[in-house]
Amino acid sequence: MKPGDRPRPAPAFGVIFDNDxxxxxxxxxxxxxxxxxxxxxxxxxxxxxxxxxxxxxxxxIIRDMRQVYGADLDLDLFSARKRELYFEYAAAGxxxxxxxxxxxxxALREKGIPVALASSGSREKIAFxxxxxxxxxxxxxxxxxxxxxxxxxxxxxxLCAARRLGLEPHQCAVIEDSINGLKAARAAGCAxxxxxxxxxxxxxxxxxxEVVDSLEHLTPQRLSGLVRRxxxxxxxxxx
Numbered sequence: 269m270k271p272g273d274r275p276r277p278a279p280a281f282g283v284i285f286d287n288d289x290x291x292x293x294x295x296x297x298x299x300x301x302x303x304x305x306x307x308x309x310x311x312x313x314x315x316x317x318x319x320x321x322x323x324x325x326x327x328x329i330i331r332d333m334r335q336v337y338g339a340d341l342d343l344d345l346f347s348a349r350k351r352e353l354y355f356e357y358a359a360a361g362x363x364x365x366x367x368x369x370x371x372x373x374x375a376l377r378e379k380g381i382p383v384a385l386a387s388s389g390s391r392e393k394i395a396f397x398x399x400x401x402x403x404x405x406x407x408x409x410x411x412x413x414x415x416x417x418x419x420x421x422x423x424x425x426x427l428c429a430a431r432r433l434g435l436e437p438h439q440c441a442v443i444e445d446s447i448n449g450l451k452a453a454r455a456a457g458c459a460x461x462x463x464x465x466x467x468x469x470x471x472x473x474x475x476x477x478e479v480v481d482s483l484e485h486l487t488p489q490r491l492s493g494l495v496r497r498x499x500x501x502x503x504x505x506x507x
Contacts, residue, residue, distance in 0.1 A: 281495040282433040282440045283376055284426055284458070285407075286323075287387035289445035289466040290483075291369045292397045295322070297361060298389075301353035302329070305346050311337050319467055323448035325388050325419035326350065354393065363400035366465060368484030373406045379488050384409040386429040386442075388419055409433060420448040423456035430456070438499050441491045443483070450475035459498035461486070 289295035299318050306313060311333060321329045330343045376383050384407065387394050391412040398404040409432050416424045423437075430437045442453035445466040453460035454475065462469070462476035469479045478494055480486055 281492055282382040282384065282435045283491055284384045284386050284429045284440055284442045286444045286449055287385055287389060287394055287397055290443050290463055291365060291403060292401045293364050293366055294358060294397050295445065295466045297354055297357040300357055301350045304353055305350040306333065308349060309339065309341050309346065311339050319447060322466065323388055323420045323446035325413055328419045363397065365401040365403055366483055368482055370403060372483050372486055376488050381488055382433045383407065384411065384429045384433050386411040386425050388413045390414060421451035421455065423452050426453055426456040426458055438502055439495060441495050447472065447475050457502065459494045461494065
């Protein structure tokens with residue numbers, strides 16, 4: 269900073285984006301890969317399992333399935349096979365950014381509002397998705413599944429992302445497509461915004477402060493208002 273320059277004011281709020289199912293239309297590949305990888309170990313999944321396990325780490329999926337299905341599941345085998353299948357399916361299919369994703373992130377950045385990406389996926393998967401969807405230049409702050417120990421619905425992932433943004437959790441809006449992600453956002457103290465790309469809006473609504481059908485319906489102003497209202501309900505000085 270030059271002598272006489274005024275310091276820039278701290279940002280009023282920040283936005284944390286999930287990756288699969290929020291920015292990039294990749295959740296379908298993830299679900300296909302996890303289902304086939306677990307079924308190859310002899311478990312016949314139920315339809316409701318997709319919603320239950322969406323957003324969880326591999327370790328948490330296997331831990332729960334061992335209890336629910338009483339199966340002797342191999343975590344390392346599951347993770348390796350799921351990874352292999354995901355890239356196989358994704359390479360053969362169309363990987364696109366959801367409508368409004370690029371525009372929303374760009375609008376936030378132009379206004380000086382810090383953004384982060386926080387996903388339970390590996391750094392490899394995140395980089396692959398963003399590159400294929402043409403979004404890789406938009407995020408300098410990325411939290412991957414390798415950066416925290418406790419997966420969603422534990423809030424650790426979003427607490428980590430808020431810290432990297434230099435903000436308190438109540439100053440952040442989290443955009444998610446899964447119930448586990450929304451629970452994690454709420455537990456962290458963030459405003460939880462659901463986008464109904466993967467699951468129906470009525471299933472997400474009880475866990476969200478706001479539900480939208482598309483990122484096209486979100487603006488920096490709308491997200492700022494959500495953060496202010498969430499802070500007010502938590503009896504924290506509004507941003």
